[in-house]
Amino acid sequence: MHRMMNFESHPKARRVGHFVNRHDGDQYRVLTNKQWELVELLLPKSDGRVGRNFINNCLVVEGMLFRLRTGVPWRDLPEVFGPWKTVWKRHHRYADDGTWDRVLVALTALADATGNLNWVLSTDSPARTSMTRMRALDPGCTRPNGESRVGRT
16 A cells, blocks of 8 residues: 655655655655545456556556646656556556546545535636627627527527
8 A cells, every 4th residue: 555655754865955855756646645545445456357466556546647747648657657558558447447437426526525626617618708709899790600699589
């Protein structure tokens, strides 16, 4: 199981000025222990699968999150996440079998139930806003489909 470390007391941590340098890729991590514990419960286990067991699933998920945040190609993932093919294959597997959909639904429901999710509804789309601005400049302006707003109910 993944554990967050106290970087200040870690033997490989080094002070530079008043900052602590993290080691072994910890600067790439975004999930807290509590967040990882929730996500881990929702991910499939490797028990009963053909092939090797999932080792350090947290690190692989962190690699997926890193790529999502930065947009780097899979081949350019930092080595701290392990082989890029492992991260890619697991991401692909989770996307294909619906794991990510289930994780999203479960975490959204949990956040909503605990009051940690604010629902914001926007009724204006950029296209609608642009058409409104265009009509303000030219009252005879028509919609993209050729209809005029005048006379519509």
